[in-house]
Amino acid sequence: SASHPDTGTGDAVRMLDEAGALLDLLDQSWWCPATLFPNGRAAFTLGFRSGIIVDGTGRRFADELLPYDQMGRRMRARMDDGAGEEFWFVFDDVEAGGYPAICVPGPDPDQHREAGLWRTAGSIGELAEAIGVDEVVLGESVARYNGFAARGQDDDFGRGEDPYGRFFLGASSPEECLRPLEGERFHAVRLVLGDLGTKGGAVTDHHGAVLDTDGAPIPGLYAAGNSSASVSGEAYPGPGVPLGSGMTMAFRAVADMAGESIPVDPFAVAP
Numbered sequence: 001s002a003s004h005p006d007t008g009t010g011d012a013v014r015m016l017d018e019a020g021a022l023l024d025l026l027d028q029s030w031w032c033p034a035t036l037f038p039n040g041r042a043a044f045t046l047g048f049r050s051g052i053i054v055d056g057t058g059r060r061f062a063d064e065l066l067p068y069d070q071m072g073r074r075m076r077a078r079m080d081d082g083a084g085e086e087f088w089f090v091f092d093d094v095e096a097g098g099y100p101a102i103c104v105p106g107p108d109p110d111q112h113r114e115a116g117l118w119r120t121a122g123s124i125g126e127l128a129e130a131i132g133v134d135e136v137v138l139g140e141s142v143a144r145y146n147g148f149a150a151r152g153q154d155d156d157f158g159r160g161e162d163p164y165g166r167f168f169l170g171a172s173s174p175e176e177c178l179r180p181l182e183g184e185r186f187h188a189v190r191l192v193l194g195d196l197g198t199k200g201g202a203v204t205d206h207h208g209a210v211l212d213t214d215g216a217p218i219p220g221l222y223a224a225g226n227s228s229a230s231v232s233g234e235a236y237p238g239p240g241v242p243l244g245s246g247m248t249m250a251f252r253a254v255a256d257m258a259g260e261s262i263p264v265d266p267f268a269v270a271p
Contacts, residue, residue, distance in 0.1 A: 008198065012227040016202040019221060021210045024229040025200035030242055031072025033087070034194025035103050038115035042194045044068070047102035047168035050179045051091025052145050053191065056084030058133035060141045063157040065165025065177060069236035075193045087191040088131050090142070092183040099189065102168065107189060117190040127186045142181050149180040197242060199230040206264050208253030222253040 017023060033053070034042035048064045055061050055078045062074035079085055091100050097120075099106050112118035121127035128138040148154045152175035160166060160177030171177050202210045202223040209217040210228075225246030232241055255262050 010198075012223075013201050016210065016221075016223065016227065019210070019218060020212045021202040021218065021221070021223075022213045022215065023201060024203050025233070028199045028230070028234055029072075029195035030069060030197050030199055030236060031076065032068040032194045032196055033071050033075060034192050035089075035101075035107055036117055036190045036192045037107065038111055038117065042192050043103050043105060044194060044196060045089075045101050045103040045191065046071075048089065049100040049169055050094050051089055051100060051181065052141065054088050054090060054133070054138065054141055056086040056133065058128060058138035058141055059083070060145060060156070063154070063159045063162070063165065065159055065162065065168070067164050067236070067238075072193055072195070075191075079193065085192070086131075087193075088133075088188040089191050090127065090138075090181065090186065090188045092181045092187070093185045094179065094183070097185070097187070112189065119188045121186055122184060124181075124186055127188055131188045145178075146180040146182070149178040152178060154178060197226045199226060199232075199242070201227045201229050203229045204249065206252070207256040208249040209256065222257070224250040224253055 013023065013026070032044050033046065035045045036042050046068045051064075052060050053062070053064050055075075061078050061083075062071060064071070066074065075087060078087075089101065094100060097109065099109075107118065109118055113120070119127060119130040121130050124139050124142050125135045128135040144156070145154075148156070148159075152173075154160065154174070158174075160171065160174030166172065166174075166177060169177055204210055204223055205217060207217075208222045208224050208228075210221040210223050212218050226242065228249065230242070231245045231249070252262055
């Protein structure tokens with residue numbers, strides 16, 4: 001998980017459950033790819049400027065420039081399909097051995113190498129052996145991707161076709177998002193399925209009042225933010241939805257507590 005493990009204790013959800021609240025989306029989170037660190041924690045990672053992401057079998061499985069929640073869901077699907085929980089970001093020396101992705105804090109190559117989370121080799125075959133995946137499979141994945149890069153079109157996953165993906169690279173075309181893996185050194189850094197917080201909890205009405213298992217409001221009990229079942233369901237419409245929806249529902253909940261009437265449609269004209 002990319003969220004701080006000391007804060008994701010679930011205490012609020014347990015208390016809501018004990019109060020008889022209807023719970024939903026408990027299997028959901030605001031997903032994201034994350035770089036694994038030697039201390040066992042992970043950092044939200046996006047904006048992969050070069051390289052490819054492969055699963056535990058050495059296969060590429062998605063457009064690496066997908067919005068982070070969607071990429072996280074692809075990772076979760078691969079885990080469910082039996083590809084394991086290991087993912088590797090494979091890249092070359094295009095940035096002089098640096099990390100070609102947005103990750104704060106960034107991984108320290110020496111510390112990560114000592115922990116076995118950053119492997120470097122002189123060939124893709126040697127890299128495959130270092131990370132424990134099939135040499136032929138990883139070699140085919142890289143060769144296929146390099147072919148797409150040469151043509152400027154990703155026939156498998158459409159990398160660079162979505163404006164969202166191009167934004168983080170400052171690219172104006174898919175071709176600029178498809179740089180081949182080449183050179184004398186190759187790297188693989190361990191990724192995991194991370195999250196920016198859970199999104200399951202108590203089901204609420206439009207006032208933020210918690211509903212019981214019969215669908216009726218529990219008197220005096222309200223929930224907002226990640227202790228409530230997200231108003232966006234399983235989707236992540238865009239950045240700001242977790243905070244924005246939490247702020248909005250908290251505002252509505254306080255107004256309801258104060259006896260103020262706020263229409264569901266803020267643009268509705270009062271009769």
